[in-house]
């Protein structure tokens with residue numbers, strides 16, 4: 001099993017769109033078993049795959065429950081089935097409560113998410129565990145980084161987004177002291193034919209950040225697909241971004257569990 005955190009400190013760079021389409025393509029094209037973990041209190045991923053839950057998770061176990069330990073003892077009993085091969089651990093406003101409690105009382109248990117990932121690995125019931133992180137450091141995003149063996153950092157070609165990559169990169173260095181196997185790679189998203197994209201990629205490489213060869217082009221089909229709650233391969237399979245995500249997923253799979261890193 002590969003546990004991948006999709007993270008950038010910067011908001012709006014395409015983390016959730018990447019999580020959605022990575023999960024969908026892994027299941028649809030490659031027959032993989034995927035578990036998505038929504039680590040973001042904004043719950044965009046949850047709204048996409050389980051719109052009925054919206055802000056109210058009802059009886060469902062959420063990521064916040066896993067973090068507090070208020071969940072079923074068997075990891076897979078906590079999941080919400082989405083479709084064959086795809087399950088979700090949904091988000092809730094409980095993630096915001098956790099952050100407030102962590103600040104107020106200084107208590108948090110990020111290792112609970114790592115235990116969840118370890119149980120999934122031991123049971124061999126999932127091929128991929130994907131964490132959709134919020135922008136910035138929260139209890140859940142730190143927990144995801146600690147639970148993951150790989151980090152994908154979506155980035156747009158602009159200085160603010162690249163600064164977000166560098167912030168994550170710096171934190172990963174600290175985590176790598178205890179977990180040297182943790183690898184991270186940047187994925188350029190929302191690209192277009194422009195010198196600034198080439199310059200952004202060059203800047204990342206010069207800063208020592210590995211970058212995927214595949215890039216995801218900007219197209220209106222992406223926001224349209226989120227409005228229709230359909231992944232790109234279903235909503236607009238011929239669109240540039242749908243094709244790019246498929247090419248990127250093949251690159252990710254070819255890395256065979258080891259994403260390049262330094």
Ligand SMILES: Nc1ncnc2c1ncn2[C@@H]1O[C@H](COP(=O)(O)OP(=O)(O)OP(=O)(O)O)[C@@H](O)[C@H]1O
Nearest residue numbers: 011012013014015016017135190217218219222223
């Ligand atoms: N390739 C693309 N082409 C066009 N628009 C895109 C593309 N990728 C993402 N977007 C749009 O950019 C916006 C941000 O995307 P997304 O929500 O995935 O970012 P995010 O990093 O998860 O944001 P947040 O940090 O708030 O969680 C959305 O409106 C989405 O539709």
Ligand SMILES: [Mg+2]
Nearest residue numbers: 015016040044
């Ligand atoms: Mg998001």
